Amino acid sequence: MDANPSDKASPSMIVKIWGNRGSIPAPQADEEILEKVALGVHGTINRLSGQESVKSLFGKESPTLDDVTDYVVRNFPRSVRGTYGGETTCAEIQAVDSPLQMIDAGTGARKLGGLILRRLFTEGNINPLNTVPEYSKLLDLWLTHYHWDHIQGMPFFDPIFVPRGIDIHVHGKRDARKRLEEVLAGQQQYPNFPVVWQDIPADVKYDEMLRMDPVPRQRGKLTVTYREMSHPDSSFTYAFEVNSKKFVFATDCEIKGIEDARLIDFSRKRENGKAVGNADAIYMDAQYLPDEYKGGNPKAVTGALPKIDWGHNTYEWCVVNALAAGIPLLVLGHHEPKRGDRGLEELHQISLEFRDKLLRRPEHAGKRLDIVMSYQGLELKL
Numbered sequence: 001m002d003a004n005p006s007d008k009a010s011p012s013m014i015v016k017i018w019g020n021r022g023s024i025p026a027p028q029a030d031e032e033i034l035e036k037v038a039l040g041v042h043g044t045i046n047r048l049s050g051q052e053s054v055k056s057l058f059g060k061e062s063p064t065l066d067d068v069t070d071y072v073v074r075n076f077p078r079s080v081r082g083t084y085g086g087e088t089t090c091a092e093i094q095a096v097d098s099p100l101q102m103i104d105a106g107t108g109a110r111k112l113g114g115l116i117l118r119r120l121f122t123e124g125n126i127n128p129l130n131t132v133p134e135y136s137k138l139l140d141l142w143l144t145h146y147h148w149d150h151i152q153g154m155p156f157f158d159p160i161f162v163p164r165g166i167d168i169h170v171h172g173k174r175d176a177r178k179r180l181e182e183v184l185a186g187q188q189q190y191p192n193f194p195v196v197w198q199d200i201p202a203d204v205k206y207d208e209m210l211r212m213d214p215v216p217r218q219r220g221k222l223t224v225t226y227r228e229m230s231h232p233d234s235s236f237t238y239a240f241e242v243n244s245k246k247f248v249f250a251t252d253c254e255i256k257g258i259e260d261a262r263l264i265d266f267s268r269k270r271e272n273g274k275a276v277g278n279a280d281a282i283y284m285d286a287q288y289l290p291d292e293y294k295g296g297n298p299k300a301v302t303g304a305l306p307k308i309d310w311g312h313n314t315y316e317w318c319v320v321n322a323l324a325a326g327i328p329l330l331v332l333g334h335h336e337p338k339r340g341d342r343g344l345e346e347l348h349q350i351s352l353e354f355r356d357k358l359l360r361r362p363e364h365a366g367k368r369l370d371i372v373m374s375y376q377g378l379e380l381k382l
């Protein structure tokens with residue numbers, strides 16, 4: 001699905017994905033790009049040698065480059081005309097009249113950082129949906145956990161190098177063994193990076209959040225809540241709620257085949273403590289196929305090693321939990337770095353078939369669930 005699944009004229013919140021690759025960046029290889037070009041050319045030749053003409057395909061006898069681009073976008077899946085992306089986890093949330101929100105700082109943070117500085121120096125306001133002056137240069141970064149693929153973009157996040165530019169509030173799990181500041185400083189220690197964390201000029205504040213006592217954070221009009229989930233050393237799943245719109249970001253959590261009561265309860269919208277509805281959308285880690293998780297097949301994309309307790313889901317658990325929680329839109333992310341773009345489209349297809357099978361069960365009668373494969377640049381408007 002390429003269209004924005006929830007396009008609205010005046011959204012309360014815009015979620016944008018800047019990185020969705022799990023574990024390690026996965027740039028495109030030469031042979032993958034060659035395959036895309038060959039598939040596109042081959043498909044077009046097949047159509048021209050059949051009933052179609054240049055005019056019927058492109059709208060005119062001598063198409064311009066723009067006409068050809070338009071044809072490619074209309075006729076080929078993302079696996080042929082583009083990519084789902086190789087940057088590790090990073091997402092941006094613009095919410096009305098709130099500081100700009102960012103989830104994780106994987107390598108996707110590099111390009112987001114450039115855009116934030118452009119907004120700062122041209123508009124003086126880094127969140128396009130914000131009209132409150134005191135939030136215009138304030139950024140909240142919510143770390144799900146401290147594994148490398150979720151923080152490795154930080155040394156290349158340009159706003160940290162600008163003095164008196166943006167106030168950055170970093171929120172993450174309180175850890176008895178290491179302070180949050182030490183976690184970020186650790187990856188820039190001599191001799192691994194030319195600028196040690198202690199020398200960066202930006203104003204950074206730290207919010208170490210308790211695993212056992214998850215107190216909501218109010219950030220302008222936006223309410224941010226969190227819940228600890230299962231992952232090696234645990235991870236936080238976050239929810240962002242404004243104007244009765246709720247988005248849940250649940251990456252690097254291993255649900256193990258159950259309807260997870262923690263996640264389902266956490267996804268409910270509440271008023272005065274009472275559940276009044278369900279989240280509007282959820283992003284979930286869908287790194288594995290069931291066979292890859294169990295292991296034993298040397299021909300599997302991920303090899304024969306079992307992935308039990310590595311902290312990630314199969315797509316089936318994502319579908320089961322989105323349906324159980326009554327959430328109408330599921331975004332599958334944290335893509336396996338060994339899975340190519342065509343493999344991601346196959347995973348999307350089998351997740352739709354699995355959903356359809358579950359929807360035929362009486363307990364899901366009347367439910368609806370859209371499933372989108374996350375790609376770099378995906379925007380959800382809620």
Ligand SMILES: [Zn+2]
Pocket residue numbers: 022023089147149150252334
């Ligand atoms: Zn990860």
